[in-house]
Amino acid sequence: MLRSQALIAYQRNNNGxxxxxTSSSVDSYATMQPEGRLKYRVLGMSATFEKDSEMTIFAPVHLTSDMVTIDQVWQEDPLNGRGDGLSMHATSGDHITSFGTLNLVTDSTS
Structure with missing residues (x-):
């Protein structure tokens, strides 16, 4: 989604x-978001891809005392034709409603 910062992960087709x-700002619907720093410090990122097509990103975020909520978005993008990067996802259906807010104090979502 435009104006969001992102944690991005994908499995490369060429070697698995x-x-x-991290991508600091999604400014366009370009096919590949450039690497960049987030507003918040992220420590030691990693990701896994399970055989049932589920991906998990592990990204410990350095929280500050004034952080109460984090807005979250999630997308599923196809790989590009070379299998070494992402292509643009659809801009309809679930792709425009995949967002929510995580309250870090109450551990609730909306």
Whole structure:
């Protein structure tokens, strides 16, 4: 989603390894978001891809005392034709309603 910061992960087709990184600002619907720093410090990211097509990103975020909520979005993008990067996801259906807010104090979502 535009104006969001992102944790990005995908499995490369050429060797099956995982690529995981942060992107500081989603400014366009370009096919590949550039690597960049997030507003919050992220420590030691990694990702797994399970045989049933579920991906998990592990990204410990350094929380500050004034952080009460985090807005979250999630997307599923196809790989590009070379299998070494992402292509644009659809801009309809679930792709435009995949967002919510996580309250870090009450451990609730909305």
């Amino acid at each position: 390894s995982m690529s995981v990184y």
